[in-house]
Amino acid sequence: xxxxxxxxADAAGTAIDSVSVLSDESRRRMFAxxxxxxxxxxxxxxxxxxxxxxxxxxxxLDKLVDAGLLRAYYETPGGIRKVGRRPKxxxxxxxxxxxxxxxxRHELLADLLLDAxxxxxxxxxxxxxxxxxxxxxxxxxxxxxxxxxxxxRLGPERGLTACERLLDRYGYEPVRExxxxxxxxxxxxxxxxxxxxxxxxxxxxxxxxxxxxGLQVNGxxxxxxxxxGECCVRLEPGDTxxxxxxVSPQTAPGRTTTSAAERSDGR
Numbered sequence: 521x522x523x524x525x526x527x528x529a530d531a532a533g534t535a536i537d538s539v540s541v542l543s544d545e546s547r548r549r550m551f552a553x554x555x556x557x558x559x560x561x562x563x564x565x566x567x568x569x570x571x572x573x574x575x576x577x578x579x580x581l582d583k584l585v586d587a588g589l590l591r592a593y594y595e596t597p598g599g600i601r602k603v604g605r606r607p608k609x610x611x612x613x614x615x616x617x618x619x620x621x622x623x624x625r626h627e628l629l630a631d632l633l634l635d636a637x638x639x640x641x642x643x644x645x646x647x648x649x650x651x652x653x654x655x656x657x658x659x660x661x662x663x664x665x666x667x668x669x670x671x672x673r674l675g676p677e678r679g680l681t682a683c684e685r686l687l688d689r690y691g692y693e694p695v696r697e698x699x700x701x702x703x704x705x706x707x708x709x710x711x712x713x714x715x716x717x718x719x720x721x722x723x724x725x726x727x728x729x730x731x732x733x734g735l736q737v738n739g740x741x742x743x744x745x746x747x748x749g750e751c752c753v754r755l756e757p758g759d760t761x762x763x764x765x766x767v768s769p770q771t772a773p774g775r776t777t778t779s780a781a782e783r784s785d786g787r
Contacts, residue, residue, distance in 0.1 A: 541587040546570050547580045551589060551612070560595055560609035581610050588615050625690055625708035632657055632723060647719055654723040655730035661686070662734020671735075676700040676757060679737030683755065686731065692751055700740065704751035713752070721752040728753055 542548045553569040554561045567577035584590040591613050594606040632654050640649035671682055677699045684702070687694040693705035707713055713720040721744060728742035732755070741758030 541583050541589065544580065544583075546572055546576075547584055550577065550580060551584055554590065554610055555612045557611075560593075560611045562607050562609050564607075566610065585610070588613060624710065626712060628690070629709050629712060629720065629723070632727070647722070650719060651722050651726045655726040658727040658730025658732075659734035660730075662731040662736075664734075665731075666735050674735065674737045676737070676739040679732070679735065679740050680755060682735060683731065683737065683740075700757045702755040703747075704753060704755075705749075707751045717746075717752070721746070724751070725753050728755065 542551060549570045550566045553566065557565075563574050563577050563581060566581055567574045570577070572580075581590065581592070585592050589612065590610045592608055592610050595609050633650055635657070636646065636649040636653040639653065640646065644652070665682070665686065669682070671678065674682060680696065680700065680702050684694050684696075687702070687704065691706055691708040695703045695705055697703050707724075709720050709724060713724075725742050725744055732740055732742060739757060740755055742753050742755055743758070744752055745754040745756075746752040
């Protein structure tokens, strides 16, 4: 089974800070030099790579360490122990930086599609497998959140409050229109949603429906309500005590391929 993606609460801010650190040319060149070296690099080597003093290189290297782009430790180059203090060395971390405004979650979509391919049953189509995979992932995440927070019974208002944290972390930009209705101002899967709106919107609805079910939120449902420039799904009042299956975009009342395409010019 594909592992669950992890999301840091301040991941977007951390990525922006990292990019800011790399805006300095000397830091950017040293960072590139160390990544290409594929080994621990001393301050002297880093300084020589960009033609600056050792002291100035140390300043820039420490900034890169603080940003999580490099790790630093003391080690003798070549592994040979010598008399005296071991030099400080630097090597690249496995950090991956992605900055998108508004926020996108293409890695989640890719992970769901991969999971669908790996688990597709003989009696289901690729689209059905994708929707199922999305619903199951959302449900597991909801169950994990409920186990962690133990919120008790969740009615519509408290349930939406509990959902907002996940929605915000995944870039949906939730806005509470009423105490029991949430609009999602951003589509984290755009522009891929514009290429296959019925598939992606169906997966999106299934993912959010699964999350509501896993979190055991009563009286709220994820419905398809596409608006230009916004997410195709809205959370609104509905009878979910019976744990209904998510509605696919192909069969939703009033939902057609044309209407899905019409909203694809959104963000």
